[in-house]
Amino acid sequence: MKVIRTHDLSKTYNHLVVPVKALVNVNLEISEGEFTAIVGPSGSGKTTLLNMLGGLDQPTSGKIFIDDTEITGMKESRLIDFRLRNIGFVFQSYNLIPVLTAIENVSFIMLLQNYPKDKMEKRARELLEQVGLADKADVRPQKLSGGQQQRVAVARALASNPRFVLADEPTANLDTQSAFNLLDIMLRLNREENITLLFSTHDQRVIDRARRVITLVDGSIVEDQHFEK
Amino acid sequence: MKTIIVISWRNVWRNKPRSLTILLAIAVGLWGGIFATSISAGMMKQRFTSSIETQVSHLQVHNPKFLKDDNIRYGILRADQIERVLAQDSSVKAFSSRTMVNGMIATATLTKGVRILGINPVQEAATTRLSTTVISGTYLTAGGRNPVLIGKKLADKLRLKPGSRIILTFTDVEGEIVSASFRVQGIIRTTHSMLDETQVYVRQRDLQTLTGDESIINEIAVLMHNIDQVNPAVEALRKQFPESEIRFWGQISPDLLYMNEMAGATMMVLLVIIMLALAFGLLNTMMMTVFERTRELGMLMDVGMNKVKVFSMILLETTFLTITGALAGGILSGITIYITSHTGIDFSGVGGNTLSDYGISAVVYPELFPGFAENIVLLVLLTSVLSALYPAMKALKLRPSEAIR
Numbered sequence: 001m002k003v004i005r006t007h008d009l010s011k012t013y014n015h016l017v018v019p020v021k022a023l024v025n026v027n028l029e030i031s032e033g034e035f036t037a038i039v040g041p042s043g044s045g046k047t048t049l050l051n052m053l054g055g056l057d058q059p060t061s062g063k064i065f066i067d068d069t070e071i072t073g074m075k076e077s078r079l080i081d082f083r084l085r086n087i088g089f090v091f092q093s094y095n096l097i098p099v100l101t102a103i104e105n106v107s108f109i110m111l112l113q114n115y116p117k118d119k120m121e122k123r124a125r126e127l128l129e130q131v132g133l134a135d136k137a138d139v140r141p142q143k144l145s146g147g148q149q150q151r152v153a154v155a156r157a158l159a160s161n162p163r164f165v166l167a168d169e170p171t172a173n174l175d176t177q178s179a180f181n182l183l184d185i186m187l188r189l190n191r192e193e194n195i196t197l198l199f200s201t202h203d204q205r206v207i208d209r210a211r212r213v214i215t216l217v218d219g220s221i222v223e224d225q226h227f228e229k
Numbered sequence: 230m231k232t233i234i235v236i237s238w239r240n241v242w243r244n245k246p247r248s249l250t251i252l253l254a255i256a257v258g259l260w261g262g263i264f265a266t267s268i269s270a271g272m273m274k275q276r277f278t279s280s281i282e283t284q285v286s287h288l289q290v291h292n293p294k295f296l297k298d299d300n301i302r303y304g305i306l307r308a309d310q311i312e313r314v315l316a317q318d319s320s321v322k323a324f325s326s327r328t329m330v331n332g333m334i335a336t337a338t339l340t341k342g343v344r345i346l347g348i349n350p351v352q353e354a355a356t357t358r359l360s361t362t363v364i365s366g367t368y369l370t371a372g373g374r375n376p377v378l379i380g381k382k383l384a385d386k387l388r389l390k391p392g393s394r395i396i397l398t399f400t401d402v403e404g405e406i407v408s409a410s411f412r413v414q415g416i417i418r419t420t421h422s423m424l425d426e427t428q429v430y431v432r433q434r435d436l437q438t439l440t441g442d443e444s445i446i447n448e449i450a451v452l453m454h455n456i457d458q459v460n461p462a463v464e465a466l467r468k469q470f471p472e473s474e475i476r477f478w479g480q481i482s483p484d485l486l487y488m489n490e491m492a493g494a495t496m497m498v499l500l501v502i503i504m505l506a507l508a509f510g511l512l513n514t515m516m517m518t519v520f521e522r523t524r525e526l527g528m529l530m531d532v533g534m535n536k537v538k539v540f541s542m543i544l545l546e547t548t549f550l551t552i553t554g555a556l557a558g559g560i561l562s563g564i565t566i567y568i569t570s571h572t573g574i575d576f577s578g579v580g581g582n583t584l585s586d587y588g589i590s591a592v593v594y595p596e597l598f599p600g601f602a603e604n605i606v607l608l609v610l611l612t613s614v615l616s617a618l619y620p621a622m623k624a625l626k627l628r629p630s631e632a633i634r
Contacts, residue, residue: 056531057628077535084533095528099239104232111232112533156532 147178255554332399380425
């Protein structure tokens with residue numbers, strides 16, 4: 001089943017007087033349960049593509065479908081609600097809420113979804129356990145290492161049972177060991193929970209483990225490789 | 230909503246020095262405003278009470294002609310009937326009938342123009358504070374020949390003391406000039422220094438005898454148990470005695486009425502100005518907060534926090550800051566006002582004695598204007614909402630994809 005489909009997706013930024021084409025006619029399909037890395041040099045359009053797929057930015061032309069719902073042209077308020085219910089985000093610099101503890105950060109998304117309170121805490125604890133941070137539930141982000149913060153971010157991204165998770169350079173700020181730990185967790189979640197994961201990355205460690213690697217150059221897909229792992 | 234409240238409250242304390250600075254500014258600003266207002270309110274109340282209890286009373290009865298031409302011959306018609314009605318009215322605390330004439334006071338060396346008030350010492354003592362203002366000698370009594378009470382300022386000017394003899398000269402009801410010798414029985418000092426210099430008090434009986442009309446009464450001053458009873462009493466007397474001019478305190482002394490109506494509003498304007506200045510401080514703090522947290526706010530919108538919640542969060546943060554500061558300022562004000570309302574603040578060291586020219590004692594007892602606390606609460610809430618609007622709107626204008634870059 002196709003979770004994401006794009007049709008002739010283009011994005012042009014009007015930087016001063018010179019238009020910059022960030023994406024050019026991108027046609028892409030992501031199936032449920034895929035573990036996909038989007039790679040390419042800086043400025044190739046990776047982050048722009050993720051922003052478009054996550055409904056954070058609107059394309060100049062083309063269409064995006066999440067399952068069968070077209071999100072291009074969707075009203076801002078509907079889009080926010082759509083993101084809340086369908087998409088999980090993991091950011092390069094973690095972006096946890098500093099005044100909330102790890103478990104409160106994970107619960108936050110469920111709170112926005114009006115999740116029942118009793119189930120919410122149970123699920124938040126389960127998710128923290130899945131990312132190996134059950135003992136850090138009541139610790140605030142500033143007292144966690146970068147790797148631990150990113151794992152909390154992964155737990156938060158999964159809290160709403162999203163259709164897919166978008167991760168923008170998730171290992172960029174992590175040391176090797178932390179990066180491997182994070183990747184192990186994500187791969188396990190992908191395999192065991194059939195979670196669809198889409199990364200933008202420069203990190204060879206991520207690329208080596210991905211089952212599909214899409215290469216972008218100058219806003220266009222130049223290579224789309226599938227691997228059996 | 231609970232989580233938004235929790236996040237907002239914790240956000241307030243993310244940058245403790247900055248939050249404490251603005252909290253302190255709000256607390257001190259509000260305390261200053263409220264305390265200054267309470268001093269002003271205390272002064273106004275003192276002036277009001279002093280005017281009512283020493284001179285004006287709650288209502289007065291006159292012959293309308295007396296108000297136009299200050300002549301002793303214009304006595305109140307049916308004054309005895311009015312006195313009977315007042316004596317039977319349970320809402321009347323006390324009343325004092327006065328015979329009044331303008332004249333001259335003379336010693337062996339000096340002469341001065343004065344207003345001579347013939348009073349019934351017992352009635353006057355029940356109606357005004359006159360009997361308590363004697364600082365030397367004694368209050369008027371039934372015994373002795375032609376006693377007079379004079380103010381301290383006048384006594385100093387004429388170099389008089391209890392026992393001194395003076396001559397009072399005035400015209401009687403027929404327009405003839407009458408002179409009589411009086412002996413100073415007491416020297417008074419009220420909070421109205423101007424009156425202390427221009428009024429003397431004699432027994433009504435003595436003055437009536439000298440003026441040639443032993444029943445003439447020019448003024449009846451009435452003190453009610455409660456100020457709310459004034460208007461009904463005025464209406465009732467006007468119906469019963471249409472030939473007399475019945476005026477309530479605000480008509481007798483319009484400046485009192487004006488002062489009562491304007492003082493609260495003026496002080497509220499002062500507080501609005503203070504809060505406006507604080508609003509800019511708050512606005513600055515919240516703008517810094519929004520700019521510093523651009524990435525975080527963007528992330529919140531990315532993961533699905535809608536605009537209403539983002540707006541509410543900024544609004545709540547500002548409200549928490551304002552209310553916490555206002556609460557501290559309110560408590561500080563409450564304690565200060567509570568203590569000083571008992572001890573009083575002595576302004577005599579900073580030229581406060583001149584206050585008595587305006588009917589205010591040098592020792593002021595601060596208090597709050599009625600309804601002031603409710604207005605403060607509204608003002609604080611309004612300030613927080615106004616200060617939050619612009620930063621919250623800025624936060625809403627953040628584009629998620631740009632905010633997290």
